[in-house]
Amino acid sequence: MNPFLLDNFYLLVLAMAAVTFLPRVFPLIFLHGIKLRPNVQQFLGNIPFAALGALIIPGAFFAADGNFTYGLVGVFTAVILAYLNLNLLLVVIGSILSIFLFQMWF
Numbered sequence: 001m002n003p004f005l006l007d008n009f010y011l012l013v014l015a016m017a018a019v020t021f022l023p024r025v026f027p028l029i030f031l032h033g034i035k036l037r038p039n040v041q042q043f044l045g046n047i048p049f050a051a052l053g054a055l056i057i058p059g060a061f062f063a064a065d066g067n068f069t070y071g072l073v074g075v076f077t078a079v080i081l082a083y084l085n086l087n088l089l090l091v092v093i094g095s096i097l098s099i100f101l102f103q104m105w106f
Helices: 003-030 038-061 068-083 088-105
Strands: none
Touching: 038 068, 068 088
């Protein structure tokens, strides 16, 4: 392997580490003593859920053999079970079971 490429590789890994590390450390260092308004705290508290939903939902619709209907059944079941405030494990098991039963019947 070319040493020039290897040097660039290490520089790239170092840059990716900095880009990942700095946004996590910056608020801890500089915003430690600042009291945010409750609506700002609520907004920031919802960001992980929104990001997780944006990552999971598109794949969930086509997870079962690329069939949109199976994904729709699973997501619909998960939403209903989550609305009932069930445990996350029960929501996942319920969704899997609903897709299994839907596949057996249809």
